[in-house]
Amino acid sequence: MKKLISEKFVKQSIIKWLFRSGWGRNLEVGELRDQGVDIRVKNNKVSRFFLIETKGEGKTRQVSESTFVHSLGQIITRMKTGGTTRYYYGLGLPELSAKIALRRIPWQIAKKLYLIILSVNQREDVIEYDWTSLKKFQNKKLKN
Incomplete structure (x- = not known):
């Protein structure tokens, strides 16, 4: 039986990826029981923040589907409007939940909301x- 990817594993993998990708300043990480976004980080070069909601892997496909929907609701309720600073938003999800997100979130919405999906696998690849x-991805699915 394969080991499930925990929320902590997803969070740690994404933090490593963020530092390699130029998002390292002012990193704030929430714990499992904290209120607010799981990861908040500022870009090293420009005044932009990245707010990321992370989730672990569910035992069944239905739980993974529910996990995705829950994470989407959480990040939407934390979105900021107005102001001069542009925020990017992310869903940090295990591979299976990320695949669900790729199918279910219309690309037009992702563009409008600056929403990014971060898929994490067992090898810590993001x-x-x-x-x-x-x-x-969605246009390819329509053609098939």
Whole structure:
């Protein structure tokens, strides 16, 4: 039986990826029981923040589906409007939940909300899916 990917594993994998990708300043990490976003970080070069909600892997596909929906609701309720600072938003999810997100979040919404899907696998690899990636994925699915 394969080991489930925990929320802590997802969070740690994404933090390593963030530092390699130029998002290292002012890193704030919430614990499992904390209120607010799980990861808040500022870009090293420009005044932009990245707010990320993370979730672990569910035991069944239905739980993974529910996990995705819950994480989407959480990040939407934390979105900021107005102001001069642009915020990017992310869902940090295990591979299976990320695949559900790729199918279910319209790319137009991801573009409008600056929403990025971060898929984490067992090897701690993080794959970033921005709105252009979602568009390619969804258009490919429509053609098949």
